[in-house]
Amino acid sequence: xxxxxxxxxxxxxxxxxxxxxxxxxxxxxxxxxxxxxxxxxxxxxxxxxxxxxxxxxxxxxxxxxxxxxxxxxxxxxxxxxxxxxxxxxxxxxxxxxxxxxxxx
Ligand SMILES: [Zn+2]
Numbered sequence: 202x203x204x205x206x207x208x209x210x211x212x213x214x215x216x217x218x219x220x221x222x223x224x225x226x227x228x229x230x231x232x233x234x235x236x237x238x239x240x241x242x243x244x245x246x247x248x249x250x251x252x253x254x255x256x257x258x259x260x261x262x263x264x265x266x267x268x269x270x271x272x273x274x275x276x277x278x279x280x281x282x283x284x285x286x287x288x289x290x291x292x293x294x295x296x297x298x299x300x301x302x303x304x305x
Pocket of ligand 1: 206207208209210211220221222223224225
């Protein structure tokens with residue numbers, strides 16, 4: 202997927218953070234290295250909120266509060282979306298043996 206500079210329209214490689222033509226910062230919503238995955242540690246239910254907050258750089262507390270409020274206001278629709286995300290978002294790969302779980 203090509204990335205284009207928002208200032209000059211120059212085509213950039215997907216990994217580019219700055220435009221090679223005008224030097225403008227490239228807004229990357231999904232930076233490589235932070236894939237959408239449900240972490241094994243720090244999760245409350247299935248790690249969906251944590252996965253979203255990590256992947257997009259959102260505050261985890263804000264994501265959880267919004268999720269709960271949206272769940273109450275949507276009469277269960279967000280709950281269905283949560284279940285879909287639970288199924289759709291892959292779980293973080295298991296770390297090397299001996300690394301996880303710590304302190305158990
Ligand atoms: Zn540019």
